Amino acid sequence: MIENVKRSFRVLALALAAALGGTVAAEAQNPFSTAILVNNSAITYYDIEQRALFLEALGAPGNRQELAVDQLIDERLKLQAGASFGLELEEESLELAVAQFAESRNLTAAELRDALAQRGIAASTLNDFVKAGVTWREVVQGRFRARATPSDADVDAALSLGRGSTQESVRLSEIAMPFEERGEEATRELAERLSNQLNGRGDFAAAAREYSRSNNAAEGGSLGWLEVGSLPPAIATQILALSPGEVTLPIEIPDGLSILKLHEVRVDSRTAPPELTVAYGQLVIPLPNPVSQTALREAEERAVAVQRELDDCLSLSARVPDFGPGSGRVKPVLPSQLPGDLRQVIDRLDPGETDVVRTADAVRVVMLCDRASNIAPEQREQVRTQLLNQRLNSLSEGYLQELKRNAVVVRQ
Known part of the structure; x- marks a missing residue:
């Protein structure tokens, strides 16, 4: 041998x-x-x-x-x-x-x-x-x-879409700038400036129409919905680190640079959704009609102050007598039964979290108390693990690619 x-x-x-x-x-x-x-x-x-x-x-x-x-x-x-x-x-x-x-x-x-x-x-x-x-x-x-650990809201989103294996998708826009037009140094300087200016603010679509040379520039650089798993690992790593509204640092592409903006994230599914209910509470500060700027400002300041004092829905219930009609805990309802603006708020909250909502007649402090479904706890944890592994795999691949780019590899 x-x-x-x-x-x-x-x-x-x-x-x-x-x-x-x-x-x-x-x-x-x-x-x-x-x-x-x-x-x-x-x-x-x-x-x-x-x-x-x-x-x-x-x-x-x-x-x-x-x-x-x-x-x-x-x-x-x-x-x-x-x-x-x-x-x-x-x-x-x-x-x-x-x-x-x-x-x-x-x-x-x-x-x-x-x-x-x-x-x-x-x-x-x-x-x-x-x-x-x-x-x-x-x-x-x-x-x-x-960074990769899914929140309860992420798991609920996956469950509400109802499949055992989940796939995150992102809605993106891009600004693609070739080196040929301005030269590499000037293009890098412009890309850095745009990335800083447009991160969380600024008109990304207008900047795409002015600076991007991709085929979708006229549409504000829109790329539509893309599965995270279909993105190159180095790009997926940056995207997963963003919150909606934020933009990436300049990304190397063949013969140029690209900047991407994350608009939305969703978890896709292919099977029928399970029943999912939400229980929430609210403290209502009525507004006069017509409402003055002073009255609105005072109501919002009061809402923010009481928001800081709330620990859970029990503490919210204890404050109900101090607030207007409609205050208190609401029995569990399907999200589809909520008004659109309230549903948007509830969807992004984890149990115990609060937000301040302005409606036509009031300023409301809204707290999510609980989400419940007919899904067994074991299945929730399976979905949580699947989401975590998807994100870790994408981040892992991106990090390895970064190490490779920075490595000095000499073949003797």
């Missing part, structure tokens, strides 16, 4: 000569020499051969040598990201992760190592593969989990 492994090293070295674009007279004699440097972290010919054999054992399709190189570069970057966060996988945690990886293939860790050894694959190759995956998962969780 040792002679077979040595022979495979010689064959691999010659194959990698073409793949890596260099001569390998020395490398063919020394499989432990450096094939690639990733930010000064070495990948040897031995590493590549071992990974290719490992991929073959797993039944990976395609050119396994090329896939081995791609995976090892990515993993070096993932481990470097982990090191920058001070992450170091302990031996006990590594053994547990290896055992879980083996269990997913109906083997014990010892059985998996024995099976790999029969193919000439070192235990360290399995350990390195598993270590990179676990480290990257911790990096992504630590960096993005708070």
Whole structure:
């Protein structure tokens, strides 16, 4: 077996000569020499051969040598990201992760190592593969989990659209500016200025009509609704970090720059919706007719003051005697039964949150008390997990692409 492994090293070295674009007279004699440097972290010919054999054992399709190189570069970057966060996988945690990886293939860790050894694959190759995956998962969780965690409103939106697997879509507009028109430096300066000026304010559509050179410029740069999963990871990462009304930083596109504005986010579904009710409370401050600016300002100031004092719907109920007719808790109703302006407010609140709403005859402090449906708690958590994983996957891919763009990769 040792002679077979040595022979495979010689064959691999010659194959990698073409793949890596260099001569390998020395490398063919020394499989432990450096094939690639990733930010000064070495990948040897031995590493590549071992990974290719490992991929073959797993039944990976395609050119396994090329896939081995791609995976090892990515993993070096993932481990470097982990090191920058001070992450170091302990031996006990590594053994547990290896055992879980083996269990997913109906083997014990010892059985998996024995099976790999029969193919000439070192235990360290399995350990390195598993270590990179676990480290990257911790990096992504630590960096993005708070941003990616769905709110109760997000879960309710997914449930109200009623499918087990969900897909987020976003309504976007763009300003696309080629370098050719103004030159690269001037285009970058303009893109930075527009991104700052239009973020959360300003007329994006007017700016698109003036500066964008895409086919949709005349329509204010509208791209319509797009599934987040269909966007390039680097773009999806920026979009998921935005709130509606905000715009991205300038994004590199072929021969130019693009700025995107997020208008709306929705969770799509393909099956019939379950019943979903909302319970809310309100404190009503009546307005005189006709209403003066002074009276309106005083009502709004009072609403904001009492809003700060409310902790939950019990505290709201305690304040009802101090306010006008219609104040109090409202029995659970379907969102479709609410007036349009009130429904928009309720839809964006989590239980216990409040907002101030101006209507024709009053200023109202509205608090969402609860959302309820015939969906089991276990299903809610499944949907929450699906949404979280979708967002983490998009953010993870975008972060990896960023690491690749900033990496110094030298093929020897």
